[in-house]
Every structure is written in structure tokens, then in C-alpha cells.
Amino acid sequence: MAGGEGAGSGVPECREHLFKVLVIGELGVGKTSIIKRYVHQLFSQHYRATIGVDFALKVINWDSKTLVRLQLWDIAGQERFGNMTRVYYKEAVGAFVVFDVTRGSTFEAVSKWKHDLDSKVLLPNGSPIPAVLLANKCDQKKDGSQNPSQMDQFCREGGFVGWFETSAKDNINIDEAARFLVENILANYKTFPNDENDVGKPKLDLDPLKAESKSQCC
Numbered sequence: 222m223a224g225g226e227g228a229g230s231g232v233p234e235c236r237e238h239l240f241k242v243l244v245i246g247e248l249g250v251g252k253t254s255i256i257k258r259y260v261h262q263l264f265s266q267h268y269r270a271t272i273g274v275d276f277a278l279k280v281i282n283w284d285s286k287t288l289v290r291l292q293l294w295d296i297a298g299q300e301r302f303g304n305m306t307r308v309y310y311k312e313a314v315g316a317f318v319v320f321d322v323t324r325g326s327t328f329e330a331v332s333k334w335k336h337d338l339d340s341k342v343l344l345p346n347g348s349p350i351p352a353v354l355l356a357n358k359c360d361q362k363k364d365g366s367q368n369p370s371q372m373d374q375f376c377r378e379g380g381f382v383g384w385f386e387t388s389a390k391d392n393i394n395i396d397e398a399a400r401f402l403v404e405n406i407l408a409n410y411k412t413f414p415n416d417e418n419d420v421g422k423p424k425l426d427l428d429p430l431k432a433e434s435k436s437q438c439c
């Protein structure tokens with residue numbers, strides 16, 4: 222599967238990854254809107270709460286030899302107290318934890334979501350899956366942006382690999398945040414290059430997604 226020329230064929234080998242990524246956070250913070258913006262370049266002011274879980278797939282031509290399929294799991298905010306998160310989180314290799322910059326209570330809940338995540342899913346080596354914090358609806362923030370040093374410290378202490386101010390409405394930083402998360406996931410992938418611990422091959426059997434990781438990319 223490694224890059225380079227295929228044995229004797231003269232055809233460059235491509236690498237294809239399927240990564241399951243969770244999008245979690247309180248009700249109404251903009252999880253569905255972020256995914257819709259990222260995958261479909263759409264935004265709607267209308268709020269319709271997600272029930273249970275929803276799915277979306279984003280295909281990224283990472284580089285000339287690498288195709289990344291991001292399977293985005295949009296977990297309803299109301300699931301925080303539900304028992305289903307254990308099932309939903311299974312075999313995820315990365316996460317976005319989202320809060321709404323205009324509602325302080327959603328930031329306060331971030332740590333609970335992160336603890337819930339870390340208690341239910343881990344990488345093959347037992348460390349937490351990379352999680353990126355998203356301060357969403359930054360287009361609405363009236364009294365300036367997040368304090369960067371405070372946010373950096375919060376991320377260090379809370380075990381986040383990084384944070385971004387985002388707006389699904391104005392399409393701010395969503396591609397950048399996704400790219401950053403994928404970089405972190407790929408870094409873990411390099412740590413587990415053998416098949417047994419290959420985080421790039423989640424053993425998913427999802428209907429209706431039925432996403433597969435086949436080697437026929439680019």
C-alpha cells in the first residue's frame with residue numbers, strides 16, 4: 222500500500238484512507254451547519270435539531286498519492302446524556318468538539334463532551350483520539366474574538382490538539398480545521414503502520430453508508 226511505483230507495473234500506487242470523525246457538542250452550536258458547509262457549501266438559518274446521528278462523507282485529494290475519505294458523524298447535541306454515544310464513538314479516529322461563542326454554557330459543556338469522548342474511544346495504543354475544538358458562530362461575536370492564549374491553555378489542559386474560530390455561515394476556518402485534524406490523524410496512522418493497528422482502516426460496517434477502504438484511488 223505504500224506510495225511509489227507498483228511492483229513492475231509502472232503505475233504509481235495510491236493510498237486511500239477512510240477516517241471516521243465525530244462532530245460533537247451542545248444543542249444548536251452548529252455541528253450540522255459546519256458539516257453542511259464543509260461537504261455541500263450550503264448554509265441555512267433554519268434550525269432543525271438532529272435526531273440521534275447523521276452522516277456525511279467528504280472526499281479529499283490529500284496529495285497526488287493519497288485520497289482521504291472523511292466519514293463525518295454528526296451526533297445530536299441531545300445525545301450527551303444518552304447511552305448511544307458509546308456505539309456512535311466506536312472506531313472513530315478524530316473528533317471536532319464544537320461550542321457556540323455567543324452562549325457561554327456551550328463552552329462550559331466542552332469538557333464534559335471531551336471526557337465522555339475519552340472514556341469511550343481510544344486509539345490502538347490507548348491514547349485519546351485527536352480532538353479539535355471549534356469556537357463556532359464567530360460571525361456573531363460582538364465583543365471581539367476568543368483570547369488566543371486562554372484558548373491555547375484550555376486546549377493544552379483539556380487534551381485538544383488545537384482550536385479554531387469558525388463560522389458555518391460565513392465559511393470561516395472550516396476547511397483549515399478539517400485539514401488540521403486530518404494531519405493529526407495521519408500522524409497517528411504513521412505510528413501504526415501495520416494492519417492490526419491501522420487507524421486508517423476502521424472496521425466499519427455501516428448501512429446505509431457501507432463505506433469501504435479500497436485501494437483504487439487518485
Ligand SMILES: Nc1nc2c(ncn2[C@@H]2O[C@H](COP(=O)(O)OP(=O)(O)OP(=O)(O)O)[C@@H](O)[C@H]2O)c(=O)[nH]1
Nearest residue numbers: 249250251252253254266268271298358388389390
Ligand atoms: N450566525 C451563525 N449561525 C449559525 C452558525 N452555525 C450554525 N448556525 C445556526 O445555529 C442554529 C443551529 O445550527 P445546527 O447546525 O442545526 O446546530 P447543531 O449543533 O447541529 O444542533 P443539534 O443537531 O440540535 O445538536 C441554526 O439556526 C444555524 O443556522 C454560524 O456559524 N453562524
Ligand SMILES: [Mg+2]
Nearest residue numbers: 252253270271
Ligand atoms: Mg444537528
